[in-house]
Amino acid sequence: MQKRNHLLIFILSVGVFGILNTEMGVIGILPSIAEHYNVSISRAGWLVSLFAIAVAVSGPTMPLLFSGINRKKVMLLVLGVFVVGNVVSIFASNFAVALIARVIPAFFHPVYCSLALTVAADSVSEEEAPKAVSKVFIGVSAGMVIGVPIASFLASAASLEVAMIFFAVVNILVFLATLLFIPSMPVKGRQSYGAQLSVLKKAITWVSIAAVILLNSSVFGVYSYLAEYLKTVTNMYSNSISFMLFMYGGANIIGNVVAGRLLTNHAVRSVAALPFVLGAVYIMLFFFGKLSVPVAVMTLIWGIVAGIGGNINQYLMMSAAPEAPDFANGLFLTSANVGTTLGTAVGGLFISAMGTQYVVIAGLLSLILSTAIILLRHYMLTPAQQSVS
Missing domain, CATH: 1.20.1250.20 (MFS general substrate transporter like domains)
Known part of the structure; x- marks a missing residue:
């Protein structure tokens, strides 16, 4: 049971890393995006600002809407949306498509992050819950800090598409890990x-x-x-x-x-x-x-x-x-x-x-x-x- 909980929390941490990496990693490649789509750097910044606005708006509502559904299914849905958004971003031919591919997953961002924190806390005793949650926060910090330089390096060393592929690969791996290793988690005592x-x-x-x-x-x-x-x-x-x-x-x-x-x-x-x-x-x-x-x-x-x-x-x-x-x-x-x-x-x-x-x-x-x-x-x-x- 303890080993299973460790694996669960690890997958959740990497999952949060992948989602935060998708959100924040773009900051490191905004100049490349502006050049690629022939738009100003301020317009390219919409990829960051509109993502953040979508997260702020959906934060109280989306986790509430999905709170009664099997948590594994919800996590797979959110990760799937992020994977599709990442893949579309790789092949997007114009800036408007790239922007849509960013904003739609952003509305699902709070669903996964909220679930990750809740599931981590529920997987251990009440006394140990803060420690479990802190491990998920490691993924948050890593996604916010490490994603930016990695994406920037990949874009400069290879291409913008390779940096986008990096976002997609992380989310695909977490999707597969969730599918294979996380058990079904029906909601017990569902609240209205x-x-x-x-x-x-x-x-x-x-x-x-x-x-x-x-x-x-x-x-x-x-x-x-x-x-x-x-x-x-x-x-x-x-x-x-x-x-x-x-x-x-x-x-x-x-x-x-x-x-x-x-x-x-x-x-x-x-x-x-x-x-x-x-x-x-x-x-x-x-x-x-x-x-x-x-x-x-x-x-x-x-x-x-x-x-x-x-x-x-x-x-x-x-x-x-x-x-x-x-x-x-x-x-x-x-x-x-x-x-x-x-x-x-x-x-x-x-x-x-x-x-x-x-x-x-x-x-x-x-x-x-x-x-x-x-x-x-x-x-x-x-x-x-x-x-x-």
Whole structure:
């Protein structure tokens, strides 16, 4: 049973990697796409922005719609849609077709990711659930960080089509692994849509949504401009910037592993400490941003803390609505995307008004607000929930 659970979680992790890789990997090949379809780089960017909008819109609804169907069948459906989208992208003769082939799978993105988190948690005991979920988050981090340089390398070393083939191959392999090795998973004790939607009547659900938005905003409001920060403030060369981005990604994966243990043993303390630790990192970045070595150290710590933060965001939503796990994970995905969009916009405003060095203020403001929300959320918990260390 334990070996089967390990295999299940591994397949889910790789599956999430494949889907996030499809989403984020395109960032590394946008110049090649613009050249291939003879469109501007800003128009090519629609492949990223419209994908993110589709995910944000479908986050609360699609997981809810599929929540009563056999989970294996749903995962195969979503992976199949991504495979078809990937294959169409390889042979797309014009940009409009390529855009459609991207956006349609995007609506199914929250379904698989939500299911992966729910199934991973359900495959182990309640106490071990955070560790299982953290392993799936490794796939999320890897998809967000590793997919970009791999796709960029393949496009430059071979062709744009080869990079697209890479996306397809990963999803095909996960589809086959799911088909062959994951058992049928009928939904037990199926809940009505109304019963799941009723979690929106709880104040703690909305407070948790606000906390997730602000915490994700605090991370991506600064991280979205990390390359620009390293270039203009720290005065690093392009090779050094690439290394720093890789280091951040690797640290993010480490943070996922650490988060599993923290949330298993010290959930409440970990949630309370996150804004203060991340705030300290940003303050150090602000005062020592021109010095390469301190910035490298802070980036490493920042990556670990951000990895922990992603797990904490999911924990906040799940603990607020444990009776509707698929819907709660969908709310988490949408809230996280809203936070990313909000943080990136606010960070851009600070850069335009004050300069790149001051982008950390955007992160600090989100952290101050998130601290107040987390404190409010804590006092809304029952005494038994508050006593969890």
